Amino acid sequence: MTLIDGKAVSEQVKKEIAAEVADIVAKGGKRPHLAAILVGHDGGSETYVAAKVKACEVCGFKSTLIRYESDVTEEELLAKVRELNADADVDGFIVQLPLPPHISEQKVIETIDYRKDVDGFHPINVGRLSIGLPCYISATPNGIMELLRRYQIDTRGKKCVILGRSNIVGKPMAMLMMQKAVPGDATVTVCHSRSKDLVRECQEADILIAAMGQPNFVKADMVKEGAVVIDVGTTRVPDAFKKSGFKLTGDVKFDEVAPKCSYITPVPGGVGPMTIVSLMKNTLLAGKKAIY
Amino acid sequence: MTLIDGKAVSEQVKKEIAAEVADIVAKGGKRPHLAAILVGHDGGSETYVAAKVKACEVCGFKSTLIRYESDVTEEELLAKVRELNADADVDGFIVQLPLPPHISEQKVIETIDYRKDVDGFHPINVGRLSIGLPCYISATPNGIMELLRRYQIDTRGKKCVILGRSNIVGKPMAMLMMQKAVPGDATVTVCHSRSKDLVRECQEADILIAAMGQPNFVKADMVKEGAVVIDVGTTRVPDAFKKSGFKLTGDVKFDEVAPKCSYITPVPGGVGPMTIVSLMKNTLLAGKKAIY
Numbered sequence: 001m002t003l004i005d006g007k008a009v010s011e012q013v014k015k016e017i018a019a020e021v022a023d024i025v026a027k028g029g030k031r032p033h034l035a036a037i038l039v040g041h042d043g044g045s046e047t048y049v050a051a052k053v054k055a056c057e058v059c060g061f062k063s064t065l066i067r068y069e070s071d072v073t074e075e076e077l078l079a080k081v082r083e084l085n086a087d088a089d090v091d092g093f094i095v096q097l098p099l100p101p102h103i104s105e106q107k108v109i110e111t112i113d114y115r116k117d118v119d120g121f122h123p124i125n126v127g128r129l130s131i132g133l134p135c136y137i138s139a140t141p142n143g144i145m146e147l148l149r150r151y152q153i154d155t156r157g158k159k160c161v162i163l164g165r166s167n168i169v170g171k172p173m174a175m176l177m178m179q180k181a182v183p184g185d186a187t188v189t190v191c192h193s194r195s196k197d198l199v200r201e202c203q204e205a206d207i208l209i210a211a212m213g214q215p216n217f218v219k220a221d222m223v224k225e226g227a228v229v230i231d232v233g234t235t236r237v238p239d240a241f242k243k244s245g246f247k248l249t250g251d252v253k254f255d256e257v258a259p260k261c262s263y264i265t266p267v268p269g270g271v272g273p274m275t276i277v278s279l280m281k282n283t284l285l286a287g288k289k290a291i292y
Numbered sequence: 293m294t295l296i297d298g299k300a301v302s303e304q305v306k307k308e309i310a311a312e313v314a315d316i317v318a319k320g321g322k323r324p325h326l327a328a329i330l331v332g333h334d335g336g337s338e339t340y341v342a343a344k345v346k347a348c349e350v351c352g353f354k355s356t357l358i359r360y361e362s363d364v365t366e367e368e369l370l371a372k373v374r375e376l377n378a379d380a381d382v383d384g385f386i387v388q389l390p391l392p393p394h395i396s397e398q399k400v401i402e403t404i405d406y407r408k409d410v411d412g413f414h415p416i417n418v419g420r421l422s423i424g425l426p427c428y429i430s431a432t433p434n435g436i437m438e439l440l441r442r443y444q445i446d447t448r449g450k451k452c453v454i455l456g457r458s459n460i461v462g463k464p465m466a467m468l469m470m471q472k473a474v475p476g477d478a479t480v481t482v483c484h485s486r487s488k489d490l491v492r493e494c495q496e497a498d499i500l501i502a503a504m505g506q507p508n509f510v511k512a513d514m515v516k517e518g519a520v521v522i523d524v525g526t527t528r529v530p531d532a533f534k535k536s537g538f539k540l541t542g543d544v545k546f547d548e549v550a551p552k553c554s555y556i557t558p559v560p561g562g563v564g565p566m567t568i569v570s571l572m573k574n575t576l577l578a579g580k581k582a583i584y
Contacts, residue, residue, distance in 0.1 A: 106425070127419030130467075131459050133398070157488040165470050167423050174466065175422075178457050178482050187487040190470050195479040196449040197496075204489075 032287025143274025324579025435566025
């Protein structure tokens with residue numbers, strides 16, 4: 001069994017990005033600039049945005065954090081989005097989700113210029129991903145593709161089962177795994193809460209990607225001997241022994257599943273660190289105007 | 293075994309559309325207007341466009357056919373697309389594919405205003421379909437959904453296997469079948485030319501949608517007793533006994549598969565007629581400005 005070390009890969013990718021940025025800047029080019037809008041003080045969002053700002057530093061990007069209290073109006077937020085759209089110095093930007101309930105996330109996403117949508121949430125980027133055109137690929141699926149690539153995991157013709165049909169993980173992951181590419185070319189099955197034969201599908205999977213957000217959902221008897229298991233779950237399960245008061249828990253019961261796997265990602269330290277690295281990769285692409 | 297009569301359903305849907313159009317016009321509203329651009333004289337394209345124009349008549353739509361010889365330049369064609377984008381009288385329009393090799397189909401598709409893209413090929417419509425937002429759904433998948441709906445075929449939690457990963461059938465079909473909706477909520481597997489266990493996947497399918505374009509590919513031993521089989525194939529197989537010189541042939545070996553099915557679509561007369569009806573439905577939506 002090989003443990004997929006997302007932390008190590010993410011450090012390596014960040015080093016590669018930093019080297020490229022140094023090269024661009026040395027040649028008189030523009031330093032890529034990522035802006036992030038954070039609304040309110042949600043604990044998870046604060047942590048993610050702080051990590052993104054830090055990753056920008058490591059990669060040699062310029063970053064700008066714009067904060068609003070949670071009573072900001074939708075119109076104020078949309079005005080800021082339009083301002084960033086028009087700001088030639090900002091190569092890409094994100095609006096950290098979730099947003100307060102009085103603000104339409106979909107409206108905010110669709111207001112972002114798709115050419116600066118480094119989260120890859122705008123319908124144009126989602127559509128281009130589906131069609132197989134160059135685009136900003138959403139972070140978690142792109143991070144998983146990078147892990148498969150770096151560990152040279154063969155996906156061609158294999159049965160890939162994805163648990164979860166979310167817009168930001170399950171669906172784009174399915175599109176990427178079925179595309180004519182390496183990694184890709186897999187037979188892709190998407191299971192979800194309504195699936196009747198979910199357990200049997202899992203048992204047949206050569207590659208199992210769990211993204212349901214249900215802690216310890218995947219048990220040993222659901223996994224085929226030699227399978228590749230990718231755990232996207234990051235549920236905060238209360239844990240009195242932790243200083244933070246919670247333990248990040250994956251969708252896979254790691255201790256019992258790991259011995260059966262050829263490859264498996266841990267939680268934390270698997271897919272998580274790759275997600276932020278994907279954002280960095282998109283920001284570099286945006287800085288280079290490589291896609292649009 | 294129930295034969296799914298796409299021809300009858302398509303006639304019924306056209307009648308419903310015609311009634312709604314008559315009502316709109318009686319109330320002083322605008323008659324929906326579909327324009328079609330046809331380049332060259334490809335036999336299949338001529339047939340399809342003629343059928344679309346005729347369907348417009350039946351539905352009470354205004355239609356405009358714009359023809360170019362196959363030596364039209366890309367710039368001329370794009371200029372016409374922009375003209376139609378700006379023409380307030382045209383509610384929706386299509387550019388019949390395929391186009392001659394010197395013209396980029398993707399460029400043409402992306403030049404069409406997505407609000408008039410009644411073929412549903414523009415990345416914005418593809419992306420919105422994936423996310424689950426209102427959009428123009430591409431014709432063949434939408435026609436299949438309509439058949440499932442009209443025959444009240446239960447899809448929830450069922451295993452749906454789609455053969456083929458094309459941008460206009462396989463991928464959007466997968467997105468529709470996995471969405472939280474009726475029909476939908478299925479466990480969706482997409483197989484293709486690289487799939488290793490394609491036969492076994494087919495054997496497990498409650499609903500099998502064949503869209504590979506390989507005549508008679510699906511044999512009886514690949515189909516589960518009681519399955520629903522939807523045949524999207526329409527390959528023109530040479531046939532000296534036909535006046536046209538060919539026989540439209542599906543991806544399913546109908547004679548041997550049909551007895552095992554609970555429902556099956558024939559070729560011709562199954563999915564085919566529904567495809568044009570889907571275009572009519574999108575044109576009605578465009579006329580009513582129901583989506584954008």
